[in-house]
Amino acid sequence: MFHVLVISGGYLDIPFAKEYIETLSYDKVFAVDKGLYYADQLGIKPDLIIGDFDTVSSDLVNLYDERIKAGELDARIIRFPREKDLTDSELAIIYSEDYGATNITMLGATGYRIDHLLANMDLLICSNDKGIDCVIVDTNNRICLIDGEKGPNERVIDREQQWGKYVSIIPVTPYIADVTLEGVAYPLSNARIPKGPALTVSNEIKEKTARFHVGEGTALLIESKD
Numbered sequence: 001m002f003h004v005l006v007i008s009g010g011y012l013d014i015p016f017a018k019e020y021i022e023t024l025s026y027d028k029v030f031a032v033d034k035g036l037y038y039a040d041q042l043g044i045k046p047d048l049i050i051g052d053f054d055t056v057s058s059d060l061v062n063l064y065d066e067r068i069k070a071g072e073l074d075a076r077i078i079r080f081p082r083e084k085d086l087t088d089s090e091l092a093i094i095y096s097e098d099y100g101a102t103n104i105t106m107l108g109a110t111g112y113r114i115d116h117l118l119a120n121m122d123l124l125i126c127s128n129d130k131g132i133d134c135v136i137v138d139t140n141n142r143i144c145l146i147d148g149e150k151g152p153n154e155r156v157i158d159r160e161q162q163w164g165k166y167v168s169i170i171p172v173t174p175y176i177a178d179v180t181l182e183g184v185a186y187p188l189s190n191a192r193i194p195k196g197p198a199l200t201v202s203n204e205i206k207e208k209t210a211r212f213h214v215g216e217g218t219a220l221l222i223e224s225k226d
Helices: 014-021 035-042 058-069 088-098 114-129
Strands: 003-007 028-032 048-051 076-079 103-107 133-137 141-147 154-158 166-171 175-182 188-194 209-216 218-224
Touching: 003 035, 003 088, 014 035, 014 103, 028 035, 028 088, 035 048, 035 058, 048 088, 058 076, 088 103, 088 114, 103 114, 114 133, 114 141, 114 218, 141 154, 141 209, 166 175, 166 188, 166 209, 209 218
Parallel strands: 003 028, 003 103, 028 048, 048 076, 103 133
Antiparallel strands: 133 141, 141 218, 154 209, 166 218, 175 188, 175 209
């Protein structure tokens, strides 16, 4: 397993991030645009600094550039123009593949910009297409993908380790089928769920572990807390 921690430029609660990162084992850190500021605040040395840097101080970027050139930091800076066809976070996913990532954890991928939030959730699909298991984490949510065709088509959550009280399945394809939910307040067996209705929103884990299976189609698995 090769795990890349991607720190993006959305909203990030620094105390939460510091505590959460201490629980992770990762191989590389990518700082994406304002994610460089977050990495600096967290005292984390990035291996790759990437973006158009329109949301981070140029002084901070230049400081890291000087540290790299002086041999104080073993890292790369890759600059992109502001006008481009890819978001900075998407570029980080592409470079994660180049580094041989099998797993990605994204911090700073949520926040006030709903357009970026939705685009970043789509990156879970893009990552999965590349054979990379990606998860988005913030203070209140943990989001991953269940894919009936490409896998992983099943997730098992330990109740003691779940991210909050609620678990939702949100179809991203026109429908999901062979849906089985076990160990939850509202179980299902071999169900077919069309995109749109909120049937699989706000479930709760009632057993020691819960199993979420999708045999056909693709869905987001979202663990949430108020």
